[in-house]
């Protein structure tokens with residue numbers, strides 16, 4: 260089965276180390292037997308260290324949001340060999356169908372960059388009528404969920420299909436369709452919001468980020484209810500470092516929030532162990548597939564946050580993850596490559 264192949268296990272994301280640098284305001288006495296270092300020198304060292312971290316952060320922004328193949332040195336490797344390791348989903352369509360025979364296909368679809376193009380204004384990331392028609396057809400055949408970093412209400416307004424499951428805010432806001440064709444009428448409606456206690460903090464951080472980033476032309480902060488997105492689709496690349504610094508200055512006051520990166524977006528969300536992969540597992544369980552093998556999940560996404568779902572499929576040895584990308588990605592966990600739906 261192809262799903263077992265082609266796994267790149269580079270988990271050393273530079274992001275996880277990027278955020279907090281604290282310097283004590285008072286100089287503590289040097290204990291006997293220890294070498295004292297001047298505060299000036301210490302600060303110089305910390306500045307160099309913080310600067311290196313900031314550079315690593317900006318490099319990571321470039322890697323998440325490649326504008327062309329050679330936009331970062333890490334991507335400038337042999338695209339041919341990458342394509343061999345990550346074959347086109349369209350070219351492998353027959354093998355995918357063969358692998359799913361006798362099993363219930365369950366579809367999971369990211370929204371931005373997967374069903375809709377990445378456009379300059381994230382509020383205008385509309386999906387085409389043709390795409391909506393395709394998704395409607397898919398949902399008639401298979402249970403289908405939209406899994407997005409956006410606020411659930413907003414992604415619903417884009418997709419406008421009541422028959423789907425929706426997992427907004429990176430899976431932190433899950434809702435089943437009102438009328439589930441295969442559900443028990445007496446069963447509780449599926450609603451799940453594992454990060455509700457963070458709502459006030461997210462609101463606060465949203466306001467601070469709006470205020471702090473307003474001096475960076477093109478930066479746009481979006482409140483996604485359980486997480487916040489800082490879009491840099493319209494920020495000149497030479498300003499990315501400045502934006503990263505601004506976001507970091509806000510986040511260092513919030514150790515209970517973490518930062519991840521996507522295509523032209525910085526995502527701020529609670530540190531709870533919940534992501535698109537967990538949402539996928541929750542939805543499979545809600546659909547009654549927790550302890551059986553006769554289902555075949557397919558997850559289609561374009562971003563780093565989708566890798567959490569790809570990883571779950573790989574670890575479970577079930578189904579397929581399909582990456583939507585024009586460019587090689589060094590940190591992708593899973594397999595298939597190229598845009599199957601645009």
Ligand SMILES: [Mg+2]
Pocket residue numbers: 369370371372373560561562
């Ligand atoms: Mg996406």
